[in-house]
Amino acid sequence: MLNLFAKHKIKFAIAFVLPILAFGFNIYYNTNKSEIHTTNPNKQNNKYEILKEKCNSGDIKACLDSYPLKYKKPIQAKLNGKWGFIDKNGEIIINPIFDNISNFKENLASVKINGKWGFIDKSGKFILDPIFDYTLGFSENIAGINLNEKWGFANKNGEIIINPIFDNISNFKENLASVNLNGKWGFIDKNGKFAIEANFDWAWDFKEDLASVRLNGKYGFIDKNGKFAIKPIFDKVYSFNQGIAKVKLNEKWGLIDKNGNFIVEPIFDDIDYY
Numbered sequence: 001m002l003n004l005f006a007k008h009k010i011k012f013a014i015a016f017v018l019p020i021l022a023f024g025f026n027i028y029y030n031t032n033k034s035e036i037h038t039t040n041p042n043k044q045n046n047k048y049e050i051l052k053e054k055c056n057s058g059d060i061k062a063c064l065d066s067y068p069l070k071y072k073k074p075i076q077a078k079l080n081g082k083w084g085f086i087d088k089n090g091e092i093i094i095n096p097i098f099d100n101i102s103n104f105k106e107n108l109a110s111v112k113i114n115g116k117w118g119f120i121d122k123s124g125k126f127i128l129d130p131i132f133d134y135t136l137g138f139s140e141n142i143a144g145i146n147l148n149e150k151w152g153f154a155n156k157n158g159e160i161i162i163n164p165i166f167d168n169i170s171n172f173k174e175n176l177a178s179v180n181l182n183g184k185w186g187f188i189d190k191n192g193k194f195a196i197e198a199n200f201d202w203a204w205d206f207k208e209d210l211a212s213v214r215l216n217g218k219y220g221f222i223d224k225n226g227k228f229a230i231k232p233i234f235d236k237v238y239s240f241n242q243g244i245a246k247v248k249l250n251e252k253w254g255l256i257d258k259n260g261n262f263i264v265e266p267i268f269d270d271i272d273y274y
Contacts, residue, residue: 073104074122083111085124094124105137108156119143128158139171142190153177153192162192173205176224185213187226196226207239210258221245221260230260238273246273 074085074093084096100112108119108127118130119138128143136144138156145154145164152164153172168180176187176195186198187206202214210221210229220232221240236248244255244263254266255273264271 074109076101076103085109093122094120102135102137105139106141106156108138108143110135110137110143117145127156128154136169136171139173140175140190142172142177144169144171144177151179161190162188170205173207174209174224176206176211178203178205178211187211195224196222199226204239207241208243208258210240212237212239212245219247229258230256241273244273246271 074087077084077086077092077096079096082096083098083101084092085094085101087093098111098113099115102110104122108121110117110119111130113130116130117132117135118126119128119135121127128145132145132147133149134146141156142153142161143155145152145160147164150164151166151169152160153162153169154160166179166181167183170178172190176189178185179188179198181198184198185200185203186194187196187203189195200213200215201217204212206224210223212219213222213232215232218232219234219237220228221230221237223229234247234249235251238246240258243258247254247256247266249266252266253268253271254262255264255271257263
């Protein structure tokens with residue numbers, strides 16, 4: 001099998017994504033680091049410090065080896081205008097025949113071919129045929145799919161399990177998905193039935209049993225019964241993370257707990273909590 005790293009001279013840069021260009025060949029990594037950092041940069045003999053130095057001086061293999069295990073998955077690669085997947089050694093594992101692709105989620109990746117999206121497994125076999133206008137990645141074994149400008153959901157057996165009737169959706173999180181129907185947001189269960197009626201101006205995923213919603217221009221948090229656990233009084237909010245949420249009130253940022261009490265008063269221009 002063709003070893004692309006051995007046969008091509010590659011230029012690379014590490015940014016929000018890691019592109020590697022080799023005569024029209026691109027590799028992307030999802031990362032929010034501008035360069036590789038170690039947990040202990042003071043140790044010059046640290047394995048990752050050594051890899052970092054090699055990577056920053058042009059050793060591509062060191063760049064790939066320096067990523068944590070969660071990145072050791074098929075890598076998106078573009079060759080002659082088409083997308084496929086390679087492994088960390090540059091070996092093609094899924095031929096570049098697609099117009100567009102996404103990363104693998106739950107062992108499946110969405111791919112676009114001839115203007116339509118479907119899902120393949122790691123062997124390149126279609127699990128859901130490319131018949132969709134758009135797709136979301138799999139989450140909790142269910143993926144969002146779009147047909148004729150409406151959204152629904154499909155499972156890993158290739159079956160549409162919730163008909164595409166919604167104007168917008170998010171992925172399932174904690175067994176519920178936010179959906180937009182006729183301009184209002186609510187939440188459905190995995191049978192496609194409304195668990196929380198579509199009464200909100202906006203809604204986001206459940207996380208740690210609470211979901212952020214907007215009502216009458218203000219943001220708050222609801223529980224899985226659709227009741228406000230934290231009243232909508234905020235200008236902007238982020239989802240809870242380990243029992244703490246970042247919120248904006250009167251143009252200033254603070255942090256609240258799940259009772260809605262401030263643990264950091266809203267006096268800051270910004271807080272980098274997430």
